[in-house]
Every structure is written in C-alpha cells, then in structure tokens.
Amino acid sequence: MKSVSIFGATGSVGLSTLDLIQRDPHAYRVIALTANSDVDGLAEQARATGAQMAVIGQDHLYGALKDALAGSGVEPMAGEGALVDAAGAGADWTMASIVGCAGLKPTMAALKVGKTVALANKESLVSAGGLMMEAASASGATLLPVDSEHNAIFQCLAGSSLDDVARITLTASGGPFRTRSRAEMAAMTPAQAVAHPNWSMGAKISVDSATMMNKGLELIEAAHLFPVGLDRIEILVHPQSVIHSMVEYRDRSTLAQLGSPDMRIPIAHALAWPRRMATPCQPLDLARIGRLDFEAPDLDRFPALRLAREAAQAGGVTPAILNAANEVAVAAFLAGRIGFLDIAMIVEDVLNRYSAATPCAIDDVLAADGRARVHAGEVMERLTA
Ligand code: NDP
Numbered sequence: 001m002k003s004v005s006i007f008g009a010t011g012s013v014g015l016s017t018l019d020l021i022q023r024d025p026h027a028y029r030v031i032a033l034t035a036n037s038d039v040d041g042l043a044e045q046a047r048a049t050g051a052q053m054a055v056i057g058q059d060h061l062y063g064a065l066k067d068a069l070a071g072s073g074v075e076p077m078a079g080e081g082a083l084v085d086a087a088g089a090g091a092d093w094t095m096a097s098i099v100g101c102a103g104l105k106p107t108m109a110a111l112k113v114g115k116t117v118a119l120a121n122k123e124s125l126v127s128a129g130g131l132m133m134e135a136a137s138a139s140g141a142t143l144l145p146v147d148s149e150h151n152a153i154f155q156c157l158a159g160s161s162l163d164d165v166a167r168i169t170l171t172a173s174g175g176p177f178r179t180r181s182r183a184e185m186a187a188m189t190p191a192q193a194v195a196h197p198n199w200s201m202g203a204k205i206s207v208d209s210a211t212m213m214n215k216g217l218e219l220i221e222a223a224h225l226f227p228v229g230l231d232r233i234e235i236l237v238h239p240q241s242v243i244h245s246m247v248e249y250r251d252r253s254t255l256a257q258l259g260s261p262d263m264r265i266p267i268a269h270a271l272a273w274p275r276r277m278a279t280p281c282q283p284l285d286l287a288r289i290g291r292l293d294f295e296a297p298d299l300d301r302f303p304a305l306r307l308a309r310e311a312a313q314a315g316g317v318t319p320a321i322l323n324a325a326n327e328v329a330v331a332a333f334l335a336g337r338i339g340f341l342d343i344a345m346i347v348e349d350v351l352n353r354y355s356a357a358t359p360c361a362i363d364d365v366l367a368a369d370g371r372a373r374v375h376a377g378e379v380m381e382r383l384t385a
C-alpha cells in the first residue's frame with residue numbers, strides 16, 4: 001500500500017488525482033487531504049477515503065471543518081502551519097496541487113521529508129525553483145513533474161543525460177484567444193478567458209493560458225527541472241494539444257509524448273512511476289484528429305511570454321515578482337476589476353520597479369512576493385481610479 005497526501009485536493013488537479021486513487025482504493029492509504037475554503041468538499045473527500053487528517057487553509061474555518069468531520073475519525077486541522085505540518089507527515093507520495101505561491105511552504109516541507117513529490121503547483125517552482133531543487137537533492141526526494149508539458153519532457157528524457165539534449169520544445173495550445181487581435185482581447189470577459197478550447201482546469205491557470213503567462217511560467221518551471229539553459233527551451237504553439245512537449249537530442253533525433261488532453265494521464269504517470277497504471281482516459285485517435293498544426297508564438301499579442309523569459313533571464317527573485325504580480329492581476333481580472341490586457345501591463349509595471357536579488361532562503365522569496373503584491377495593488381488602484 002502506498003501512503004498518499006493531496007494538497008489542493010478540492011481543485012481540478014486534486015479531483016483528478018482522487019479519481020485515480022479511488023478507482024483502486026486498496027492500493028492507497030490516504031494520509032492528508034487539504035483545501036483552502038471548501039469545507040464541505042474537503043470533509044466529503046476525507047470521509048470517502050478514510051483520510052487520517054483533513055486540513056483547511058483558512059484558520060477561521062476550523063470549527064466548521066470539525067463539525068463536518070464529527071464522528072468520522074478524520075483529524076481536522078486548520079491554517080498555514082497545519083498545512084506545513086501535514087506535508088511533513090511523510091506520505092510516500094504527495095501531490096502538490098495548491099494553486100499559487102501559497103503552495104510553496106507545504107511543498108518545501110514535503111520535499112524535505114525526502115519521499116516522492118508530484119508537482120503540479122508551478123507557481124512554487126517559478127518563485128523558488130533553485131531552493132526547491134536544492135531541498136530535493138539534499139533530502140533525496142524524487143520530484144516528478146505533473147504539468148503535462150514537463151511530464152512529457154520527463155518521459156522523453158527517460159533518464160538520458162541533459163548533456164545530449166539540443167533543444168526542449170514546450171508546446172502551447174495558444175489558449176482561447178490564440179487567433180484574436182489585441183483590440184478583440186481588450187474586450188474579453190472572465191467567462192471567455194476561462195473557456196479553454198482543450199483542457200478543463202481551475203480558473204487561475206485558465207486565465208494564464210489565455211494570456212499565455214502559463215507558458216511563460218512553464219518556461220521557468222522547465223529551466224529548473226531540466227537545466228539545459230534557457231536558450232535551449234523553445235515554445236511552439238500547437239492548437240490541438242496532442243503533442244505535450246518534445247526533446248531534441250544532439251544527434252537530431254526528436255522524441256515527443258502524445259496523449260489525449262486529460263490531466264489524469266500525467267498524474268497517473270507520476271502516481272505509478274516508475275511503473276505504469278491503467279487509466280479511464282480516452283485512447284489517442286490520430287485518424288480522427290487527422291492533422292496536427294504548429295505555429296510560432298506571437299510575442300506582440302502575448303507580451304506575458306516576453307516578460308516571463310526576461311524574468312527567467314534576470315533570475316534571483318524576479319520570477320517570484322513576475323508570479324506574484326500575475327496572481328494579483330489575474331484575481332482582479334476574475335473579479336471584474338480590470339481588463340484582460342491590463343494583466344500583462346500590471347506585471348510589466350511591477351517588474352520594472354525591481355532589480356534582481358538572489359534569494360538565500362524561502363523568506364527572501366516570500367518577502368519579494370509580498371512587496372510585488374503591494375505594488376501590483378498600487379498599480380491597479382491607479383488604473384481603476
Ligand atoms: P484549482 O483552483 O482548481 O484548485 C486549487 C486548489 O488549491 C483547491 O484545492 C483550493 O482549495 C486550494 N487552494 C487555493 N488557494 C489556497 C491557499 N491560499 N492555501 C491553501 N490551499 C489553497 O487549481 P488547479 O487544480 O487548476 O491547479 C492547481 C495547480 O496545478 C496550479 O498551480 C496550476 O498551475 C497547476 N496545474 C493545473 C493544471 C490543470 O489542469 N488544472 C494543469 C497543470 C498544472 P479550495 O477548493 O478550498 O479553494
């Protein structure tokens with residue numbers, strides 16, 4: 001039996017992970033499940049899986065969680081510190097699928113235990129990738145990428161030496177506004193932005209896909225996971241989302257990983273690794289798909305891609321600032337406070353205020369994150385005044 005914990009269990013990736021686990025309940029023992037505010041969803045999951053503990057991120061919801069779990073035998077916990085404690089409880093396999101930099105501390109705590117961490121929470125790696133990779137190597141933890149592109153690259157590398165890699169190609173669907181002009185994008189609503197053509201995902205990453213900041217964050221994520229040098233990591237728009245990414249070796253042989261756009265495929269890869277497991281996912285029907293298209297990304301219509309590459313090149317805390325400003329701007333867009341094009345504009349404005357300092361510890365990253373959030377708020381005040 002493998003012991004598992006899921007951080008962000010009530011989200012899109014968390015639900016997909018639970019779906020796989022619940023298809024073979026005798027193979028897994030659930031240690032911890034966590035959420036931020038969805039008390040009922042979390043309590044229901046914890047009861048159904050017989051989890052040892054259920055953690056709600058927001059302190060003030062402790063009482064509600066305790067009531068919802070009454071008589072279940074599941075231990076209720078609440079608050080940021082409880083998330084970190086649960087991550088340190090030492091499950092064999094931990095899914096890190098909290099959204100945003102809020103996932104950083106628990107993910108670091110899980111890495112320090114030295115077991116297996118399946119990483120969906122890209123914002124933590126973008127903000128503190130160097131520190132996370134160091135923590136994994138110090139503890140001997142196995143970090144398995146779940147983001148579909150990085151999982152594809154991991155599969156294409158199959159243990160090969162990075163010295164033999166000529167180029168990594170991250171594929172991008174281009175999101176719902178791939179063919180839209182800037183003028184059209186200016187008028188796009190949150191509902192239009194979250195309507196992704198291929199993938200069903202949480203609201204934040206769906207907006208990131210629409211601005212293509214998601215691919216920018218993934219570029220930074222890839223640079224940490226597969227350190228071949230930023231100039232060897234390219235982005236290629238591939239609207240069908242069938243090829244999830246590619247690795248070209250120096251002999252000019254290219255390997256690609258293909259599959260239906262269903263997150264349960266990369267999650268299953270990380271759950272069964274180094275074996276494989278059956279999934280209920282659709283087999284790939286290339287005859288039905290018929291054709292695969294490719295195009296170069298348009299940095300003028302999608303400035304977030306340029307900003308992310310510049311932040312990656314600057315290094316230090318710059319990616320954490322990019323990420324924090326983006327989190328604030330995306331939340332404001334989803335709340336209807338700013339327009340779609342304002343997102344990248346706010347990120348750029350915040351980035352322009354800082355020079356890169358190298359983070360020595362998680363607290364340096366969190367301090368930069370905090371400052372960037374304040375500045376993003378100020379830029380927004382000016383915008384909406
Ligand atoms: P969702 O918004 O669907 O779910 C987020 C989860 O995190 C929920 O369980 C939520 O709890 C919890 N959460 C949110 N804020 C906090 C907080 N401050 N503290 C603790 N927990 C919190 O996100 P997704 O599942 O879409 O994405 C999760 C991560 O995986 C993101 O980093 C995303 O970029 C990445 N990812 C997602 C993919 C996808 O297909 N969805 C694909 C590749 C990567 P509650 O329900 O209570 O709000």
Ligand code: MG
Pocket residue numbers: 147148149218
């Ligand atoms: Mg992805």
